Amino acid sequence: MIKCLRNRWEQGYRTSSYPKEKISLPERYRGKPVIKKDCDPKIIEDCAMNCPQEAIHPDQCTIDLGRCVFCGTCERIGKGQFVEFTNDFEFAFTQKKDCITDGHIPDLHQDANMPIKKLLGKSLQLRQVSAGGCNACEADTNVLNTPFFDLSRLGIQFVASPRHADGLLVTGPVTRNMKMALLQTYDAIPSPKIVIALGSCALSGGPFRDSPEISESLDSLLQVDLFIPGCPPHPLTILYALLAYFK
Amino acid sequence: MKHAFLKIKNGERVHRESIPHLPFDVFCDQLISFVFHKGHIVQFFAYMDPHCKWLVVLRNSELYVAGCDVPEKYLSFTLQYEKFHMFEREMAEQYAIKPMGHPWLKSVRYHHNYPGKPDCFGNDYFDDIPGCYPFYSIQGEDIHEVGVGPVHAGIIEPGHFRFNCIGEKVLHLEIQLGYQHRGVEQLMVKAPLKRLPIIIEGIAGDTAIANSICFSQAVEALSSISIDQDAQIARTIVLELERLSNHIGDLGALSHDVAFLMPAAYYGRIRGDFLNMLLLLSGNRFGKGWVRPGGVNDSITDDQRQQLIKSINLLRPQIEHVGDLLFNNSGVLARFESTGCVSAETSEKIGLVGVAGRASGSPYDVRHAFPSGFYTNLNNEPKIETTGDVLARAKVRYREIKRSLHIIETLLQHPNHSDMRRKAIPFHPSAFVVTLNEAWRGELSHCIITDKNGNILRYKVKDPSFHNWTGLALALRGQEISDFPLCNKSFNLSYCGFDL
């Protein structure tokens, strides 16, 4: 008992007060990009050629954040003259087409789905399905339940049964072997329901794009309401997206 | 024991012509005899060049390699040694090589075989449904089967667990994976070079650093790049940070599963602190985007070094105090002790590696047995437990946490100015390399074979979980079914790293 108390004392109070107070992430963290259109086209071309995800379109000076894995290659190669990743973690999309960005990212609060917001009110119950991927997206979703983020204080919970859920949060590129289980889980959720795609894999196949072992992209299988980019997205990005869209 | 295998070193490039290509019968005899003399299999896989060949990497106190041509069927080695069980199933699935008489020949991940031969299991794969396979079942009036997954209750990866029970007691557990199969090994052959590090980091996010190191070392060997010592130190630091974050997370999860919520919450948070250290260095909480062939992408600044030292100084006593709370609680001990036992004998038989192996008395640790990079300069004498239960696996982790903290603290004492050797150099043609590293779960190994033009002909990955899932299945025998979550956490194996 004494030990419990001593440890409790040592640990103190750890829960962050985000979103009321901002949190600053380390400098090397690669968040929302700044894209400089007036950059020398040669540099843009070079960045595009070296991008492992073919996410850069040099003609339009855009980056597809659905494909991007935030590896930082373009920033390094172009010495930040074309792309610079800021440490702003607040970005997510409601439209897949908006993921292709010239730096402008629509305000998620504006795009939020009002009827769903009203319907769900203060509580949101989600069922997560991991449909392939590397498990880092799952890990950084799970982490929202640790004391620092303490997701349930905000009225959001991950539930075991799809029958208790308001929506589905999907990670992974939807492997052929998981497609059936994913669709069955979706069917088991009562309507109306929402679908969230989390991570580059779920948005575009991510590192595994073009593999014959993954099936069609998630948004061609199900209607997706919210796209959260990253590989994996920082837990705060996930938190931001959930709060901005539903709260 | 006499054999014709070639002795090699971890991460050393060898010309394929120097690898003994033995007649099939000789290969089989020598392989069996090697395993009989307490030898272990590191890699055993098939590839096409232009017809089907085998390559095996073996270990005792040294590493060996050999190969041969393969017939379409042969008498299963598993009949003699259990260690071959998964390897033979994998080769049957990937290349349609049939091990005759294999006691449990079913697909590992459920996919087409690579050369497009008639399927060994009679599947057509047009339906996206894994599950066209039998499950081991026990007959009897009082027997009941429990099937769990692929979608589980929490936020975890998919896998199917089939229990055969009598009352609450588990007689047999069969674990069927493959739901996460993304075709990594095939992508590694087809995809352009620039994509490879990204695919590698997607094998298993929690092991992104160890996989990146294995890959980078293999590429460096194939291109004759040597990296500077500071880059090796930087890699060691992040590999140990990866180990720390996972081990600490695991101890928290174990505590959670026996409903002792304080250590669970504390260790859960402290795990996050270690992920944040990786974020500080690499810009990613799993260390993605940092380790690359040629070194590491940005060197560790003095400021970052000081921050890391400060965080570790702060966390070390907390880790110890929470550990004290966990390991001295009688309720915890009652649940951990004698649960999910894997005897030393069983462990040796199936070839357990890593934490699970060391908890069952097998002292194998790649950092000690085949050290690479800066580990050659460190003392890595492994310490073992012998009881093979949940408690032993927890204790091994706790000890390794302390060891890793010590390694990192030592390495952070000196400024680190690593240099990145960025130039892309073509791979040596007709070459072979195997790299091994002690990932936090255990021995992780990558192999690359290049063709005569220096292109990748075969890329093989073996996660420690490839050996250890069998250990979990055996640990459950004779346990209560309700002990499954605890046993599962104590192994904490990778689904995606296994499924590839």
Ligand code: SF4
């Ligand atoms: S950060 Fe994104 S856009 Fe830039 S190179 Fe990497 S994947 Fe491509």
Ligand code: SF4
């Ligand atoms: S998006 Fe990246 S982090 Fe998420 S599952 Fe895919 S590979 Fe892993």
